[in-house]
Amino acid sequence: MAVTAALVLARPNRLRYLLTQDGAAGTTLTITSTGAVTPDLLTDTVPGQVRAIAKAFTDGYAAYAAGALTQAQARALWLSNRGALAPSIGSVRRVTTARCEITPRVGTVTPGWLVDANVDGGGRPTLNITAQATAGTAYLDVELETGAIGA
Amino acid sequence: MAITITATAVGRNRIRYRLTSTTAGTDTGSITTTGAAKPDLQTDLLTIGVGNQGPLLAIAKAPTAGYGQIAAGALTQAQARGLYLSERTGTNANPGTALATALCRLTPQVGLGGSNVGSWLVDVNVSGGNPTINVTSIGVSPTGVEAACFLDVFLPDQIGA
Numbered sequence: 001m002a003v004t005a006a007l008v009l010a011r012p013n014r015l016r017y018l019l020t021q022d023g024a025a026g027t028t029l030t031i032t033s034t035g036a037v038t039p040d041l042l043t044d045t046v047p048g049q050v051r052a053i054a055k056a057f058t059d060g061y062a063a064y065a066a067g068a069l070t071q072a073q074a075r076a077l078w079l080s081n082r083g084a085l086a087p088s089i090g091s092v093r094r095v096t097t098a099r100c101e102i103t104p105r106v107g108t109v110t111p112g113w114l115v116d117a118n119v120d121g122g123g124r125p126t127l128n129i130t131a132q133a134t135a136g137t138a139y140l141d142v143e144l145e146t147g148a149i150g151a
Numbered sequence: 152m153a154i155t156i157t158a159t160a161v162g163r164n165r166i167r168y169r170l171t172s173t174t175a176g177t178d179t180g181s182i183t184t185t186g187a188a189k190p191d192l193q194t195d196l197l198t199i200g201v202g203n204q205g206p207l208l209a210i211a212k213a214p215t216a217g218y219g220q221i222a223a224g225a226l227t228q229a230q231a232r233g234l235y236l237s238e239r240t241g242t243n244a245n246p247g248t249a250l251a252t253a254l255c256r257l258t259p260q261v262g263l264g265g266s267n268v269g270s271w272l273v274d275v276n277v278s279g280g281n282p283t284i285n286v287t288s289i290g291v292s293p294t295g296v297e298a299a300c301f302l303d304v305f306l307p308d309q310i311g312a
Contacts, residue, residue, distance in 0.1 A: 008238040009252075013308050016237050016254075103256050104272045105236075107289065139236065141254070143307065 002026030003131045005039040005140065012048025014143035015041070019102075019113070023135035027112070031127040032120070033057065041127070041142070049144055053077050053098050057124045062095040068123020078117040078125060080145055096144050100127065107136035115140060154180030154286055156190040156302075163205025165305030166195060169260075170271070172288040173297050182284040182304075184211045192284070192304065207306055210234050210253055214281050219246030225280025235275045235284060235304065251306045255284060261299040262291060269293070271300045 002024040009016035017039060021027065033041040033054050045051035053061055056077055060066040064073055075081040080097045100115045112132030120126055129140065152174055160167040168190060172178040184192040192211045210218055213234055217223035221230055221243065233244030237252040246252065255273045262268050269291030276283055284304065291298035 006240070008240045011308070018238060101256060103254075104270060105274045107270055107272055139238075139254075141256075 003029040003129060005029055005031060005129065007038055007044045008139075010044055010046050012046055013050060014141060015044055015050065017140040017142075018105075019129060019131065019138045019140050021131040021134070021136050027131045027133060029129040029131065031129065033125050034120075041125070049096060050098060050142065069119055069125060070123070071118045074117040074119050074125035078127060078142070079115075081117075098142055098144055101141040101143070102138050103141070104136065104138040107132055107138075108134055113138045152178065154178050154288055156180050156182060156286070158190060158195040158199055159301075161196060161199040164207055164309040165303060166192065166207065168302040168304070170286055170288070170300045170302055171297050172299075173292045173295050174288065175293050175295065176290065178288045178291075180286045182286075183278070184282045184284070185214075205306075206251060206309065207253065207304070210306075219250040221246045226277055226282060228276050231275045231277050231282035235282060237307075251309060253304055253306050256303045256305070258301040258303070259291075259298075260301055261297065269298065273302060 002022055003026060004020050005017040007015065008018050031039045031041060035042040038044050041054040045054050056064055057069060058066055061077065076097060078098050078100060080099045102113045102115055104113060112130065114130040116128045118126050118128055155171045157169050158166060159169045170180065182190045182192055186193040189195055193208065196208045196211065213221055214226055215223055218234065229241030229244045232238040233241055233252060235253045235255060237254055239245040239252065257271045257273055259271060270289040271291065272287040274285050276285055286302060
């Protein structure tokens with residue numbers, strides 16, 4: 001498989017994955033949130049705020065009722081891309097959402113690592129990774145917005 | 152020519168370096184952690200601001216004082232990655248669940264024509280058993296115009312700056 005994600009850190013407020021592009025054909029990877037085999041946001045999170053976000057489909061989160069979500073809602077939850085959503089996820093000051101950061105570690109070409117959020121056919125959020133075109137590694141941090149207390 | 156590395160801001164839980172390069176191809180630079188001449192994590196933490204009062208310095212002293220379940224002594228690359236990249240799954244790389252480990256994060260600042268061209272990378276290794284933070288730039292300055300990037304070495308989710 002060209003692109004893989006290995007969980008290297010799981011804390012209540014963050015996950016860190018080591019992304020690896022082994023140079024084979026293919027530049028995309030989907031991280032699910034269904035409780036599937038890792039990498040999966042539900043499987044990999046430990047009790048805490050990030051897990052609560054991962055359970056948005058089953059339990060709801062803030063103003064989002066349980067059930068199928070849209071891409072815009074997934075982006076609000078996992079990229080803090082709240083925008084002008086209807087319904088709003090909730091007051092910016094009271095509702096914490098997550099964000100994703102990529103830090104390249106090894107590579108030989110200009111950057112190609114991208115991360116976006118979407119939903120699968122059932123409305124469950126996914127994180128979609130696009131890797132650079134040749135072999136390399138990077139870290140993906142899935143973390144709460146800055147300011148959350150606790151490790 | 153090596154990447155120029157300068158500490159620009161220091162706190163108890165974080166330090167920010169500014170990296171600059173004028174190399175069209177691949178350029179490299181290293182930050183030691185032994186108390187050597189700058190750029191050195193211990194030296195920069197001890198001489199700028201309040202860095203001498205925080206847990207980041209404790210991580211920098213791991214080879215001499217140990218850090219949790221990582222015993223004092225020569226460290227391996229896996230242990231160095233556990234301490235500075237929070238890649239705790241390596242062999243003997245987890246200091247213990249209760250202890251924080253650092254992250255390194257890159258934020259490109261200046262590039263050709265105002266855009267971000269090329270690639271900045273960060274990894275960690277050891278030299279004589281002492282961790283080094285190694286930065287690489289690839290193609291960030293194709294015309295020789297200086298490109299810049301910030302490197303943050305920080306402990307996430309900690310109270311206090």
